[in-house]
Amino acid sequence: MPRIPYTRRPVSTETALSLAQSELSLARERRSIRDFSDAPVPYELIEAAVRIACTAPSGANQQPFRFVIISDPAIKKQIREGAEAEEEEFYTHRAPKEWLDALAPIGTDTHKPFLEIAPYLIVVFREVHGVAEDGSRIKSYYGPESVGIAVGMLITALHRFGLATLTHTPAPMGFLNTLCNRPKNEKPFVLLPVGYPTENATVPDLPRKPENEMIFRL
Numbered sequence: 001m002p003r004i005p006y007t008r009r010p011v012s013t014e015t016a017l018s019l020a021q022s023e024l025s026l027a028r029e030r031r032s033i034r035d036f037s038d039a040p041v042p043y044e045l046i047e048a049a050v051r052i053a054c055t056a057p058s059g060a061n062q063q064p065f066r067f068v069i070i071s072d073p074a075i076k077k078q079i080r081e082g083a084e085a086e087e088e089e090f091y092t093h094r095a096p097k098e099w100l101d102a103l104a105p106i107g108t109d110t111h112k113p114f115l116e117i118a119p120y121l122i123v124v125f126r127e128v129h130g131v132a133e134d135g136s137r138i139k140s141y142y143g144p145e146s147v148g149i150a151v152g153m154l155i156t157a158l159h160r161f162g163l164a165t166l167t168h169t170p171a172p173m174g175f176l177n178t179l180c181n182r183p184k185n186e187k188p189f190v191l192l193p194v195g196y197p198t199e200n201a202t203v204p205d206l207p208r209k210p211e212n213e214m215i216f217r218l
């Protein structure tokens with residue numbers, strides 16, 4: 001493989017320190033939103049955020065992330081119906097009590113109107129294995145880690161653009177393959193409604209762990 005010069009140059013320490021503070025304040029403001037407005041969002045913002053996510057590092061450079069951007073009301077309706085059916089099963093049968101107890105403070109239930117209201121849904125898929133020309137499987141390396149990093153970049157970019165997201169995982173999400181027209185070797189990873197919050201949106205008053213309890217310096 002030929003090598004090429006890496007041309008990005010460091011910014012000055014002064015600039016970096018000021019950027020670090022403003023980015024930290026901005027990151028602390030991010031919340032998962034469930035009260036979405038139907039106010040339109042410029043497609044260019046969604047596209048730029050997804051393109052940013054496409055630049056994520058990935059195991060063996062396999063780039064196993066796939067992003068399906070949906071604004072078609074008919075498809076959003078079908079996704080809502082599919083998600084609500086899974087959530088109904090989850091809340092009434094599948095979820096063990098401990099899981100329901102852990103979810104209780106967040107106040108979620110089986111109703112997912114935001115899947116129709118938010119102007120965009122981004123469904124992120126993970127390519128579980130590649131497919132060679134002869135139809136044989138190509139092994140994938142660190143797929144979940146790679147897609148997780150890409151989704152983090154996507155959520156961060158959308159937040160920086162002033163947009164709200166919800167990380168939604170109505171498990172199992174197999175119904176999304178059919179609705180999004182994705183092949184069997186891809187697995188739905190997360191469903192992100194994206195839009196602006198309503199003016200009177202609320203979020204659960206959840207505590208975050210003190211950051212210093214999650215950071216260790218040796």
Ligand SMILES: Cc1cc2nc3c(=O)[nH]c(=O)nc-3n(C[C@H](O)[C@H](O)[C@H](O)COP(=O)(O)O)c2cc1C
Binds near residue numbers: 030032167168169
């Ligand atoms: C992997 C993952 C799956 C999640 N799944 C759901 C979900 O299905 N429904 C939901 O309402 N929130 C879901 N969330 C959002 C979490 O509840 C939320 O991130 C957490 O309560 C912290 O709140 P915050 O994002 O506002 O800081 C999920 C978050 C993650 C990271």
